[in-house]
Amino acid sequence: MTMIHPQHHVASPTKLGTVRPTTSVVAATLLLVGTLVLPGCETDLSGGDDFTVAYNGYLNKCANCHAPQAPGKASDTEKTLDFTSADTARSTLATGTASGLVGNPAACNGVPFVVAGKPGQSLVVAVLDAEARKTFDLPSHPNCDNDAITDMGLKLGGAPDAAALAALKSWITAGAL
Ligand code: HEC
Numbered sequence: 001m002t003m004i005h006p007q008h009h010v011a012s013p014t015k016l017g018t019v020r021p022t023t024s025v026v027a028a029t030l031l032l033v034g035t036l037v038l039p040g041c042e043t044d045l046s047g048g049d050d051f052t053v054a055y056n057g058y059l060n061k062c063a064n065c066h067a068p069q070a071p072g073k074a075s076d077t078e079k080t081l082d083f084t085s086a087d088t089a090r091s092t093l094a095t096g097t098a099s100g101l102v103g104n105p106a107a108c109n110g111v112p113f114v115v116a117g118k119p120g121q122s123l124v125v126a127v128l129d130a131e132a133r134k135t136f137d138l139p140s141h142p143n144c145d146n147d148a149i150t151d152m153g154l155k156l157g158g159a160p161d162a163a164a165l166a167a168l169k170s171w172i173t174a175g176a177l
Pocket residue numbers: 058059061062063064065066072073074076077078081098101102105108113123124127148149150152153155156
């Protein structure tokens with residue numbers, strides 16, 4: 001707070017020359033700074049809402065294959081994820097690890113779908129984001145890399161839009177609750 005120069009936040013800087021920075025000027029400045037900072041805080045705290053945005057905007061379609069009775073489910077489909085509802089999607093993503101993968105993707109068996117606070121190390125982001133796939137690197141599973149991780153957007157017939165992907169990442173950054 002002491003680093004902030006009041007004149008950056010006061011509409012007419014010329015007044016500062018004649019009026020000493022009174023308590024009310026300082027209070028007004030703090031109020032203004034508070035107003036600018038608060039929306040960011042709210043975004044950080046709304047993890048639950050972020051997940052709902054991601055689910056309703058995109059992840060619900062993953063249920064075509066990742067659900068107990070999914071029509072698109074095959075013997076080689078990853079077996080832990082359940083996208084039947086927003087609740088099952090949230091809990092299987094937040095607490096589950098990949099299982100039942102065969103062939104090249106088998107290198108990712110046992111990898112958590114989400115590392116709370118770290119979207120870049122979260123497998124669910126890596127299956128949707130080419131950049132995250134390229135840099136994915138978990139010391140515990142060195143072979144779960146760009147060659148092993150499948151592009152799930154491709155399986156779905158389209159990548160997530162920027163808003164859905166951003167919401168998923170914010171949910172993870174905020175702790176994946
Ligand atoms: C057409 C069926 C299908 C759809 C739709 C689908 N998946 Fe998959 N998913 C699979 C199969 C099959 C595998 C097993 C690995 C493979 O085939 O590459 C898999 C594996 C995974 C894995 C394990 C990581 C890996 O690379 O194997 C994750 C995570 C995953 N899917 C998430 C999703 C998400 C999130 C969506 C929705 C955006 C989705 N899947 C949509 C069929 C599907």
